Amino acid sequence: MNNEKHIASVFDRDLEAIQAMIMKMGGLVEAAILESSQALETRDEELASRVIKNDKAIDALEEQINTECARVIALRAPTAQDLRTVLTVMKIAASLERCGDYAKNLAKRSTVLAQMAAIGGSAGSIRRMAKAVELLLKDALDAYIQRDADLAADVRVRDREVDQMYNALFREFLTHMMEDPRNITACMHLHFIAKNIERLGDHATGIAEQVIYLVTGAMPDEARVKGDTTSYAMITAEGGK
Amino acid sequence: MTDATSQSPASRHTVSLFTPDSRTKARNAAESRFRMYGLVAVSIGVLALVVLLTSVLSNGLGAFRQTFLAVNVTLDPAVLDKTGNRDLEDLKKVTTVGYGKLLEIALVAALAEKGISTDDATVQDVTGLLSKEAPAQLRNRVLADPELVGQTIPFKVFATGRVDGYFKGRVSMESAALDSNVTPEQLQLADKMRAAGIITMGFNMAFLTGPDASELRPEAAGLGVAILGSAYMMLIVLVLSLPIGVAASIYLEEFAPKNRWTDLIEVNISNLAAVPSIVYGILGLAIFINFGGLPQSASIVGGLVLTLMTLPTIIISTRASLKAVPPSIRDAALGVGASKMQAVFHHVLPLAMPGVLTGTIIGLAQALGETAPLLLIGMVAFVRDFPGAPPEGFFDPASALPVQVFQWTQRADPAFVERASGAIIVLLVFLMMMNTLAIILRRRFERRW
Amino acid sequence: MNDMRIVERDVDTSPNKITARGVQVYYGATHALKDVDVNILDKTVTAFIGPSGCGKSTFLRCLNRMNDTIPICRVEGAITLDSENIYDSKVDPVQLRAKVGMVFQKPNPFPKSIYDNVAYGPKIHGLTRNKAELDAIVEKSLRKAALWNEVKDRLSSPGTGLSGGQQQRLCIARAIATSPEVLLMDEPCSALDPIATAQVEELIDELRSQFSVVIVTHSMQQAARVSQKTAFFHLGYLVEYGETGEIFTNPKDPRTESYITGRIG
Numbered sequence: 014m015n016n017e018k019h020i021a022s023v024f025d026r027d028l029e030a031i032q033a034m035i036m037k038m039g040g041l042v043e044a045a046i047l048e049s050s051q052a053l054e055t056r057d058e059e060l061a062s063r064v065i066k067n068d069k070a071i072d073a074l075e076e077q078i079n080t081e082c083a084r085v086i087a088l089r090a091p092t093a094q095d096l097r098t099v100l101t102v103m104k105i106a107a108s109l110e111r112c113g114d115y116a117k118n119l120a121k122r123s124t125v126l127a128q129m130a131a132i133g134g135s136a137g138s139i140r141r142m143a144k145a146v147e148l149l150l151k152d153a154l155d156a157y158i159q160r161d162a163d164l165a166a167d168v169r170v171r172d173r174e175v176d177q178m179y180n181a182l183f184r185e186f187l188t189h190m191m192e193d194p195r196n197i198t199a200c201m202h203l204h205f206i207a208k209n210i211e212r213l214g215d216h217a218t219g220i221a222e223q224v225i226y227l228v229t230g231a232m233p234d235e236a237r238v239k240g241d242t243t244s245y246a247m248i249t250a251e252g253g254k
Numbered sequence: 255m256t257d258a259t260s261q262s263p264a265s266r267h268t269v270s271l272f273t274p275d276s277r278t279k280a281r282n283a284a285e286s287r288f289r290m291y292g293l294v295a296v297s298i299g300v301l302a303l304v305v306l307l308t309s310v311l312s313n314g315l316g317a318f319r320q321t322f323l324a325v326n327v328t329l330d331p332a333v334l335d336k337t338g339n340r341d342l343e344d345l346k347k348v349t350t351v352g353y354g355k356l357l358e359i360a361l362v363a364a365l366a367e368k369g370i371s372t373d374d375a376t377v378q379d380v381t382g383l384l385s386k387e388a389p390a391q392l393r394n395r396v397l398a399d400p401e402l403v404g405q406t407i408p409f410k411v412f413a414t415g416r417v418d419g420y421f422k423g424r425v426s427m428e429s430a431a432l433d434s435n436v437t438p439e440q441l442q443l444a445d446k447m448r449a450a451g452i453i454t455m456g457f458n459m460a461f462l463t464g465p466d467a468s469e470l471r472p473e474a475a476g477l478g479v480a481i482l483g484s485a486y487m488m489l490i491v492l493v494l495s496l497p498i499g500v501a502a503s504i505y506l507e508e509f510a511p512k513n514r515w516t517d518l519i520e521v522n523i524s525n526l527a528a529v530p531s532i533v534y535g536i537l538g539l540a541i542f543i544n545f546g547g548l549p550q551s552a553s554i555v556g557g558l559v560l561t562l563m564t565l566p567t568i569i570i571s572t573r574a575s576l577k578a579v580p581p582s583i584r585d586a587a588l589g590v591g592a593s594k595m596q597a598v599f600h601h602v603l604p605l606a607m608p609g610v611l612t613g614t615i616i617g618l619a620q621a622l623g624e625t626a627p628l629l630l631i632g633m634v635a636f637v638r639d640f641p642g643a644p645p646e647g648f649f650d651p652a653s654a655l656p657v658q659v660f661q662w663t664q665r666a667d668p669a670f671v672e673r674a675s676g677a678i679i680v681l682l683v684f685l686m687m688m689n690t691l692a693i694i695l696r697r698r699f700e701r702r703w
Numbered sequence: 704m705n706d707m708r709i710v711e712r713d714v715d716t717s718p719n720k721i722t723a724r725g726v727q728v729y730y731g732a733t734h735a736l737k738d739v740d741v742n743i744l745d746k747t748v749t750a751f752i753g754p755s756g757c758g759k760s761t762f763l764r765c766l767n768r769m770n771d772t773i774p775i776c777r778v779e780g781a782i783t784l785d786s787e788n789i790y791d792s793k794v795d796p797v798q799l800r801a802k803v804g805m806v807f808q809k810p811n812p813f814p815k816s817i818y819d820n821v822a823y824g825p826k827i828h829g830l831t832r833n834k835a836e837l838d839a840i841v842e843k844s845l846r847k848a849a850l851w852n853e854v855k856d857r858l859s860s861p862g863t864g865l866s867g868g869q870q871q872r873l874c875i876a877r878a879i880a881t882s883p884e885v886l887l888m889d890e891p892c893s894a895l896d897p898i899a900t901a902q903v904e905e906l907i908d909e910l911r912s913q914f915s916v917v918i919v920t921h922s923m924q925q926a927a928r929v930s931q932k933t934a935f936f937h938l939g940y941l942v943e944y945g946e947t948g949e950i951f952t953n954p955k956d957p958r959t960e961s962y963i964t965g966r967i968g
Binding site: 511512580582583584585586587588589590591592593596600601605 | 807
């Protein structure tokens with residue numbers, strides 16, 4: 014890792030600025046996820062509406078990051094590590110913006126769910142999943158700050174657990190919906206919530222992969238472990254496989 | 255179908271580098287021939303130089319040695335200073351005749367002291383061994399120091415020219431028999447005196463410091479006046495031509511507008527450098543002497559004429575040096591806010607100095623050796639008196655080194671051939687000194703930019 | 704939201720330092736510069752870019768009347784420095800050049816000592832009263848040019864003995880010793896290697912807080928790195944003039960876009 018300063022100090026200032034922006038965005042997104050899952054659990058409508066409003070700030074920040082990155086590329090012509098830094102910032106900003114959208118969706122659906130009865134057991138599972146994903150995102154961003162490729166590789170691996178949790182929830186919701194059709198509305202919303210959380214985990218993994226690209230110069234060799242098998246899941250009335 | 259006359263491309267490329275082809279061989283041969291021509295040319299040049307130097311040195315070195323007679327002269331006050339006051343004005347009234355008598359007495363006494371018999375020679379023979387200049391030498395000595403009157407002083411005087419020639423091999427016993435100025439008896443006497451130590455040969459300072467002498471006294475002829483005259487003229491040339499030449503050059507190069515008039519001036523200056531020097535002599539005669547009324551044969555006139563001659567050389571070499579200064583230096587100076595004058599005098603001129611100095615010294619060296627213009631302004635006169643101190647001394651008649659050489663070669667006495675060659679040696683020494691000075695100055699001022 | 708913009712060096716960009724209106728330049732019969740109108744701001748680095756022969760160096764040399772030294776060059780139009788027309792007959796170019804300094808393409812230090820190089824300008828303009836003041840100016844200029852630490856022990860050694868980058872910085876020190884208000888630079892880094900170039904560019908960025916700098920460069924990347932305003936010249940015309948970030952990400956004129964993307968030369 015080259016810690017020397019550029020001879021032209023303005024280049025260092027530019028790079029620090031865009032990285033500061035991405036850190037701020039990461040902080041905003043982490044807070045959004047925390048607050049939205051809290052709103053879901055405590056059925057706090059006010060908290061949920063705050064999360065929905067704050068998403069605008071996240072979107073604006075992404076746009077600003079893109080403009081500034083374009084400017085840095087045009088004016089500074091970064092190469093090697095500097096180039097990967099700028100490209101990574103742009104991609105992480107995109108991922109974080111999507112994460113922010115998912116958190117907003119979570120908050121939106123929690124206002125609906127607040128008016129319905131709880132589905133047994135699912136609240137706990139969802140809470141666990143949300144916690145796992147919050148940790149994934151935090152670790153991915155930490156790996157970026159510290160340029161730690163090992164931590165990033167670890168994040169990739171742990172995403173599998175989130176996928177497993179999602180698989181289990183999927184079957185559970187299918188079962189509940191087959192048992193009692195009155196559960197369908199609630200289960201559908203809960204399902205989408207679970208899906209969002211699982212996609213959050215995928216984006217966190219994407220961020221981790223960008224970190225590996227930044228540090229080593231190449232995307233990770235092994236394909237990402239895809240644990241999500243719900244595409245093939247099937248449960249019949251006689252009992253699931 | 256392959257055409258039988260065409261060369262297949264492949265064969266052109268398969269010739270080895272180790273086999274020389276005919277063109278290369280011819281080229282290399284031509285190059286070695288050219289090198290050989292150069293070497294031969296250089297050798298011929300060096301050979302010519304060696305021959306020239308050898309002939310000049312062999313002819314001229316003898317001029318620096320002279321035959322002296324060493325006698326003890328009693329400065330009899332009864333002859334020299336009748337009043338007894340040691341008054342300079344009174345002493346001056348005694349002519350060389352009186353001093354001559356004293357010398358003759360001294361010589362006879364010296365011979366008697368050494369026990370050299372003078373039976374074969376007449377009295378004229380004995381006294382004839384003394385140079386005719388000898389009484390004047392003694393007189394000058396006494397007038398310089400009047401207190402010597404009444405004392406007996408050891409004194410060296412010149413021997414006569416024929417005796418000097420005898421010891422240097424120009425005169426032999428046979429030629430002496432035919433010569434009206436010397437007899438073989440005198441020469442034999444001279445031998446004896448040499449053996450006794452009365453006659454010695456030594457370095458002749460008077461050759462460099464003494465004035466010219468008449469045809470009959472080659473032994474006393476010296477370059478003093480000529481050297482002084484040349485020095486004055488060189489001084490005038492330096493003081494006048496350097497500032498005028500450099501200033502004119504700077505004006506033409508930096509300040510003059512680039513139009514037809516300036517081009518015309520430039521062309522004419524280049525042509526002036528090629529004008530025969532005798533034309534400058536006529537110019538000097540017409541302007542300085544006839545129109546300006548300056549005295550003939552004066553160093554000032556010679557200096558002015560030589561200045562006119564040297565100016566084109568200095569202007570041309572200064573212009574070349576100024577042109578050689580890169581324009582980036584001028585731009586840099588102007589960019590900092592220097593005016594044109596400041597840029598030229600603070601920056602361009604110091605950088606051009608090596609070239610300017612070289613040109614000046616070359617011009618001076620050329621002027622030192624010029625004879626033709628000086629002849630026309632009347633420097634062929636026989637000048638015995640040293641010119642005075644400057645600035646009045648510039649207006650006294652003087653001679654110059656090359657003119658002196660010319661005059662001496664005109665004279666009949668073969669002793670003057672030796673003298674002329676000696677003068678040439680002095681001239682060459684001066685030229686070498688000036689050229690060495692040019693090289694030293696150039697090296698010292700050379701800068702890299 | 705606005706506080707996260709890339710932070711520029713904190714400098715107060717004042718209004719126009721140099722304005723040019725309808726400037727035409729002729730070399731004999733050739734019309735080299737046509738109708739140039741531009742405002743150059745104070746405490747800003749303005750870059751002139753364009754292909755060879757487009758007139759950018761010619762225009763630069765108009766700003767300190769260096770074109771006066773070329774007999775066949777004729778300048779028309781108005782160029783004002785602080786609202787005074789520099790081509791007015793009352794203006795002495797020598798005095799102008801003390802206010803508008805210039806650094807040239809090839810480093811050209813005087814063949815004198817480093818001290819004398821920097822001291823020459825102040826001396827001839829009479830800016831100091833005694834040797835102590837002159838020493839102070841020399842030290843200040845060399846410090847500003849980021850050269851002091853490298854040469855403070857050998858101020859009497861010749862300026863031509865320094866490396867290329869050091870020589871150019873010496874020339875910059877020489878130019879700023881007269882405390883000019885504007886610094887003109889004609890392709891100052893074209894004779895330097897990349898490291899020396901970067902050092903000079905960093906220096907220009909620092910000088911920006913004290914002078915207005917106008918730099919002609921044939922390297923677009925250099926203009927992008929170092930300037931805040933960029934002017935694009937083409938075939939004697941000033942085609943576009945604007946903020947550097949805008950010009951390099953979204954130029955308005957198609958000719959500018961062609962030149963910047965390397966489609967015309």
